[in-house]
Amino acid sequence: xxxxxxxxxxxxxxxxxxxxxxxxxxxxxxxxxxxxxxxxxxxxxxxxxxxxxxxxxxxxxxxxxxxxxxxxxxxxxxxxxxxxxxxxxxxxxxxxxxxxxxxxxxxxxxxxxx
Amino acid sequence: xxxxxxxxxxxxxxxxxxxxxxxxxxxxxxxxxxxxxxxxxxxxxxxxxxxxxxxxxxxxxxxxxxxxxxxxxxxxxxxxxxxxxxxxxxxxxxxxxxxxxxxxxxxxxx
Numbered sequence: 001x002x003x004x005x006x007x008x009x010x011x012x013x014x015x016x017x018x019x020x021x022x023x024x025x026x027x028x029x030x031x032x033x034x035x036x037x038x039x040x041x042x043x044x045x046x047x048x049x050x051x052x053x054x055x056x057x058x059x060x061x062x063x064x065x066x067x068x069x070x071x072x073x074x075x076x077x078x079x080x081x082x083x084x085x086x087x088x089x090x091x092x093x094x095x096x097x098x099x100x101x102x103x104x105x106x107x108x109x110x111x112x113x114x
Numbered sequence: 115x116x117x118x119x120x121x122x123x124x125x126x127x128x129x130x131x132x133x134x135x136x137x138x139x140x141x142x143x144x145x146x147x148x149x150x151x152x153x154x155x156x157x158x159x160x161x162x163x164x165x166x167x168x169x170x171x172x173x174x175x176x177x178x179x180x181x182x183x184x185x186x187x188x189x190x191x192x193x194x195x196x197x198x199x200x201x202x203x204x205x206x207x208x209x210x211x212x213x214x215x216x217x218x219x220x221x222x223x224x
Contacts, residue, residue: 004157031210043158043201043214056211091157098208101148105157 004106006092012112018080021109024073025094033093033103034067034077043091049075082113117141118202123219132189134218136202139183145206147178149187151198152217158201161187192222 005024013019025032033048047057052069060067064083069075079086089110093103119137126132138147149161162169162176164185169176175188189196201217 033210033212042216043152045211045213048210050210093157095210101146101163102160103158103212105159108155108157 004092004094004104006090006106006109008109009107010110010112012114013082014114015083016081017113018078019082019086019111019113021077021090021092021111023075023077023092023106025075025092026096026104027073029094029096029104030072031095031097031100031103032069032075033095034075035091035093035105036088037091037108038088046077079111082111084113087111087113117145117204117213118215120200120202120215120218122216123221125221125223126189126192128194128222128224129191132192132196132220132222134187134189134200134202134220135184136187137184138202138204141182141204142206145204147176147182147185148203148205148212149174149176150201150203150212150214151196152201153195153198158214161200192220194222194224196220197222 007022030051034046037043046059047067049069067077089108091105091108093105095103146163146165148163150158152158162171162174164176164178178185199217199219201214
């Protein structure tokens with residue numbers, strides 16, 4: 001298996017533009033997570049899905065952020081409009097089963113908003 | 115908020131055992147201790163987890179004190195590739211959220 005796949009790996013955009021980050025979880029996994037990592041706040045969970053349904057979005061910073069999972073093999077995290085403070089590395093992770101002890105992380109997308 | 119306390123940084127010589135401590139004094143009876151690590155510019159990677167017994171796998175050993183208020187991750191023969199930030203996390207079985215603290219930055223020196 002190729003593991004969790006994220007695209008793009010790097011994204012540079014101007015303030016005010018829409019940004020879409022993409023994630024393909026490991027086949028068969030039923031949980032999908034979006035994390036954000038910054039120097040100031042460390043690694044924090046934004047939202048997670050179970051069977052394509054959002055379960056906990058309490059970590060989503062504000063209405064500018066939205067996440068979708070239209071099917072079991074694809075998820076997007078969208079920021080509209082983007083701001084410089086959104087600059088971070090965004091990780092997607094997936095896991096299998098309610099009692100899973102391991103989340104598998106993707107390589108991340110480094111977002112820079114100028 | 116993270117429920118664990120770890121030293122900010124540690125150094126270890128290559129080939130020696132690296133012992134990374136973690137305090138989790140408020141851990142409850144149904145919470146497990148998990149360890150992840152993050153090598154520079156990569157996503158976090160699961161290492162090991164345990165409830166109350168010591169655990170060992172191909173990567174590391176986990177020693178949990180009898181009162182479960184602290185634990186130690188042991189990398190028996192550290193290599194340069196073990197240089198990373200190591201996160202100790204407590205989580206209930208079945209809970210999905212991983213709450214990462216600041217972790218310990220482990221540097222393996224040649």
